[in-house]
Amino acid sequence: MTEIDSPTRESIAFRSGLDVVRAVEPQVADAIAAELTDQRRSLKLIASENYASPAVLLAMGNWLSDKYAEGIAGRRFYAGCRNVDTVETLAAQHARALFGAKHAYLQPHSGIDANLVAFWAVLSQRIESPVLSRSGVRHVNDLSEADWRVLRRALGEQRMLGMSLDAGGHLTHGFRPNISGKMFEQRSYGTDPETELIDYEAVRAAARAFRPLILMAGYSAYPRLIDFRRMREIADEVDATLVVDMAHFAGLVAGKVCTGDFDPVPYAHIVTSTTHKSLRGPRGGLVLCDETFAEQVDRGCPMVLGGPLPHVMAAKAVALAEARTSGFRDYAAQVVANARALADGLARRGTRLVTGGTDNHLCLVDVSGYGLTGRQAETALLDAGIVTNRNAIPRDPQGAWYTSGIRLGTAALTTRGLGTDGMEETADLIDTVLRATVPGPGINGKPSRAAYFLAEETAARVRSRIADLLAGHPLYPEIDLDSRL
């Protein structure tokens, strides 16, 4: 059937939706349409991004957004939350079934918010400091304004042990630019200098010396699986609460790539996640836990969250339903097979990969062998139509801004339908660009860690190869915005 005879439901939905927006503010409609064109053209290797399904996208664009629904399903501070209760309950049911968790909280607006919910839950559940009892308060949730000042001092004594940023940890795991670094005294564990893998004995030694309240596990840029059984043993040994942030690899847990000791849910006291990375849902977060922390977790709003986003919870329910299908398991397995093919393709071309390869959805490329900083590599690749992000590597001599690394993830391209052959071509495209790029002098001819030179003919040739590669794998093939209805 041709498009003229029968536009798809998706084409009708998105075209009509944009027409409605265009009637009020055409520039917004144009930007939304242009974003689709940009995403279709680019070879997206950003490890934290994906493409949500039309059903997920459409579940967000509606009047559920108009509701206030503070509280939890069945116990709201606002009237008329019947339908919000339905979507939040459904999303929680899907999350519990998908991950095998006792309790699921779907309100966090983002991954950072999910972590804040978890941290406050631990503080609320576990802290009965002498300072609190001296002020006659039994619980952090009963604090008066004066008590807060006391608490802030008390919180300064609480400790968090997390993975260091250059080893792949996340800002929310106790680092200064994030509030977690102000709430907790932080210490980090890194990776082994030789293997670049987590050294569990070193984590154990750090935990025994530091005795954290919270042991964090999880990452944004570590290309291997984590043994959560060992992490839990370490936490138990020092009476710490194990919080696992699976923001990056939730899709691999959902798709049963991370099973046994590599599945965080049976081992962590609390699991936090985003819903928009490998899980392929709407932008947002979630928290999983057992009965011990459930009541405190459910106080996420209003403790650290504003009113829930019912339209996003609706989209989470749709995405979690998708993630429960066998198709999603195939997807997760392909994401990992693709990451391995990409890593192998680069390694065969002489590129150094941190840890030598990957077991998950991402690889971390050390671009210093090309004589480049991560910053130079990132911008040169972008000129050639390859979207990545620079990322520090362990013990990075170039620091966190310029870096020596490029992080590559396969979750998005796998959604587009690319397989291992496509990854082989992608590896060759990346290697071609990086070989052809040379550091350039900055302003005033001074050496610069940002300036570079890449011949426009090379960039153009790579862009045309990308167009060929992507032509066979159209993004949102069911959506055509160009022809009129």
Ligand SMILES: *Cc1c(COP(=O)(O)O)cnc(C)c1O
């Ligand atoms: C992406 C990420 C987050 C933050 O998610 P946002 O939705 O951007 O707030 C938290 N933790 C880890 C490990 C992440 O990778």
